Amino acid sequence: MTIFDVLRHRWAGWRRSRSFGKSLLTTVLVALAAVYFGGGVVALGWFFPDVVAEVAPTRDPLRLLNEHLLSGMAGLVVARFFLQRFDAGAWRALLCLPVRRATLAGAIQITSAISLPALLPLLGLAALVASTVVPGTSALGAVLWTAGALLAVGITHFAYVWLRVAWLRRRWPVFLGLGAVVLGLVGGDLLGGMLVRDVSVWLFAGAQRGHLGPLLLLAVGAVALGAASTTALRRYMYREAEGAGQGKRRQYVSLDVGRRGGLWSLILLEGALIFRNRGPREQLLVGAGALVFFVYSVAGDSLSVFSVGMAPFMLGLLLPGTYGQFAFAWHGKHLDGLLARASPGRLVRATLIVLMGLAVGPPVLAMPVVAWADPFFAVPMAAFALYHAGVSVPAVVWAGIVGNRTWVNPEQSRFTVSGGSLRGVVLMALLGVPPALLGSLGGIPVLLSGVATLGGLGLGTIPLWLPRLEAALRHRRHAMLRGFRGKWLSPNEWHW
Numbered sequence: 001m002t003i004f005d006v007l008r009h010r011w012a013g014w015r016r017s018r019s020f021g022k023s024l025l026t027t028v029l030v031a032l033a034a035v036y037f038g039g040g041v042v043a044l045g046w047f048f049p050d051v052v053a054e055v056a057p058t059r060d061p062l063r064l065l066n067e068h069l070l071s072g073m074a075g076l077v078v079a080r081f082f083l084q085r086f087d088a089g090a091w092r093a094l095l096c097l098p099v100r101r102a103t104l105a106g107a108i109q110i111t112s113a114i115s116l117p118a119l120l121p122l123l124g125l126a127a128l129v130a131s132t133v134v135p136g137t138s139a140l141g142a143v144l145w146t147a148g149a150l151l152a153v154g155i156t157h158f159a160y161v162w163l164r165v166a167w168l169r170r171r172w173p174v175f176l177g178l179g180a181v182v183l184g185l186v187g188g189d190l191l192g193g194m195l196v197r198d199v200s201v202w203l204f205a206g207a208q209r210g211h212l213g214p215l216l217l218l219a220v221g222a223v224a225l226g227a228a229s230t231t232a233l234r235r236y237m238y239r240e241a242e243g244a245g246q247g248k249r250r251q252y253v254s255l256d257v258g259r260r261g262g263l264w265s266l267i268l269l270e271g272a273l274i275f276r277n278r279g280p281r282e283q284l285l286v287g288a289g290a291l292v293f294f295v296y297s298v299a300g301d302s303l304s305v306f307s308v309g310m311a312p313f314m315l316g317l318l319l320p321g322t323y324g325q326f327a328f329a330w331h332g333k334h335l336d337g338l339l340a341r342a343s344p345g346r347l348v349r350a351t352l353i354v355l356m357g358l359a360v361g362p363p364v365l366a367m368p369v370v371a372w373a374d375p376f377f378a379v380p381m382a383a384f385a386l387y388h389a390g391v392s393v394p395a396v397v398w399a400g401i402v403g404n405r406t407w408v409n410p411e412q413s414r415f416t417v418s419g420g421s422l423r424g425v426v427l428m429a430l431l432g433v434p435p436a437l438l439g440s441l442g443g444i445p446v447l448l449s450g451v452a453t454l455g456g457l458g459l460g461t462i463p464l465w466l467p468r469l470e471a472a473l474r475h476r477r478h479a480m481l482r483g484f485r486g487k488w489l490s491p492n493e494w495h496w
Helices: 003-015 020-046 048-055 061-083 088-096 101-113 116-136 139-168 172-190 194-208 212-239 262-276 278-299 307-324 329-341 344-373 375-403 421-431 433-460 462-486
Strands: none
Touching (some): 003 088, 003 101, 048 116, 061 116, 061 139, 061 172, 116 139, 139 172, 139 212, 307 344, 344 375, 375 462
């Protein structure tokens, strides 16, 4: 079978699926999203010279584009890693057909390359060529620049596939090495490093001028990364995607929660569930990226007065708000055995401690650097850390207890969590109402003192509301168990 036979087989399987109506609706929604976001990307590329004329009137738009294009391509790899779904497991049904694994890997490369996060940059690139490159150089130079940029887009695609497969196969040296290169390019440009910008100018301005070295380097890089990513994908199809029992078995974490010190065992179990399962683990990386971006913004003095409240609020609520939607759901069908060995009170307390750590941890980690760069920002970070620990986390745990009746597979969407992401957005909006009211009534001093006071009151009244949370879990546990069992998935899709 050729690659086209495999793609035609996948297309026929999609059309004949029993869930064709649902898949068609999803495709229509994705197409509408493509039109919406594609229009924004095209507008940004088309008006790029006008934006440069307003922001930096003395700079040449084409020169500025060449300086930052390399780091922009590296940022595209990061964005696709977190936003694009990589569903190699859906190809398992084709493993029984007479098709070579290399052919199957090539088909997966093609389907991954025609996804929305991969096509949007091409629209932006076309707009940049029309608005910035063509007016700034000759026709031959524009063609050569476009060829170099397309090779760079190909490199980003193969780098994304290789990075994703290395993550799935737990090849940590490859993942950390490639991730360090990508993040080094992005961080080097953001921090004002001239080396990254000089290399970017050499590559794309050199391609524009017809120099052989940049074009040859881009072509060799695309071919090499394409071969490496396809080989890694082929090996993944051999060893990992053939189903449970045929590859290596996972080593599961087993903690005795029935002996003395069971509370700490539950806390360790909650942490193990974060690091062991793919969806929660990737969300932890998102939180780390948000923390780095916040610290960089403070150090670069690029946060506005409005961000005095919004940035610390989002930084402390991002992780507990996300994991709180999992509250007790990620134990799945094992929750009944867990409740038989540990009381609902201990389970609630362990969840509270873990989520409070996720709320207070990022501000504590960022506090030394923020205090050194701008001591003023240390005050709102401390105030909102108190607010999240005393108000937000108990509210998130309560919402998780009340709302978790069904189980949603976090692998179906990159940021889909139990109970649906809409509930999390609504909860975060409601938790932002008290700070917004305080800020509108008295400005920043009333905002910071008010949220710190609310957080202190919440922590001081733990003996009053903690028994209510424990009683809620005790009352809801049977409905939660029925929901988890009714929507339980196979171990091949979600590992416990």
